[in-house]
Amino acid sequence: MWVDRQMAEGKREGNTGRLMRIGDLARKAGTTMRTIRYYEQLGLIAPATRTKGGFRLYEEDELRKLRLIKNLQLVDTPLAQVKAFFDQRRRGRVASDITPGITRLLQQQLCEVEKRIVQYRAVQDSLRETIEILRCCAECSLEPGPEVCPRCPVITSRAEIPLHMQAVIEAA
Template identity: 30%
Template sequence: MTAKTSSTNTMHIGELAERTGLSLRTIRHYDDVGLLPATARTHGGFRVFSEDDFERLMVIKQMKPLGFSLEEMAEILALLASDNAENGALTGFLERAMQQRAKMARNLAQADEFIKRLSERP
C-alpha cells in the first residue's frame, strides 16, 4: 500500500518509489546495504520512510550515474550530514563528479552527432 500516514508525515516504500522513480527492489537494496535505512517499521514489519529519507534517496539517485561506489556514497552522505565535514573530502568528491559529468556530456554530444548522421541518411 502507498497510503501516507497523516499524523507523522511518513510514507510506505511504494509511495517513496513512486515519488523518486526508483523501483521497490532498488530502495530495499539501499536499505539492506545501509545507505537508506527505513526511519521506522510498522508492527507488521513494513518499512516507513520520512521526508528526510526521500531527500537522502534523491541524493543517492543523483550520485548513481556519476559512478560513485556504495561505500563512497555512504561517505558522501555522512559528510553532507555532518556539521564538521572535512571540506577537502567534499572537494575531492566534487572534482570527481564534475569530471564524470564532463565525460557524460562528451558522450551525449557524440550520441547526438550519431543520431543526426543517421537521420540525415536518405
C-alpha cells in the first residue's frame, strides 16, 4: 500500500513522493517485517518517516537496498560487510574518499572467499572419494562398522579415510 508523504506527515502542500508501510516493503522485498526492523537496528536501512500512529513508512530506495542486501547475502556476504560498504559510502562525497576503504573491504572479502573455495574443494574431494568407496562397498557381504570397514583393502589402500566415509563408518 502506497501512502502519500504529505498525508503521512500531516502536510497538505506539494507532493514529495509515495511511501510504503513496513508490511508492503517486506512483501515486495521477499523478506519479513522482523528482518526489516533488524536491518534498521544495524543501520542498513531507515524509514523515511512515521505516521502519527507510529507506523514506519519507507521510500522506494529502501526496497532497492533490501534487494541488494538479499543478493549480497546469497553470495555469502555477511551483514557486517554490507554495513561496512554502506558506512564507507556514506562517509565520502567523491570516489577518491570512499575507494580506498571499499577496496580494502573487498580485498578482505576476496581472501575469505578464497579460503572457503579451498575448504569447499576439500569437501568436494571427500564426497567424490566416499562415493567411489561406497561403489565398492555395494559388493561387500560384511556388516559395515568401525571394526570391519577400516581394515577393508578398499579403504586401507588410501592415504587417509575421507571425512564423509568416516561418518558412514561411525554411523554403521
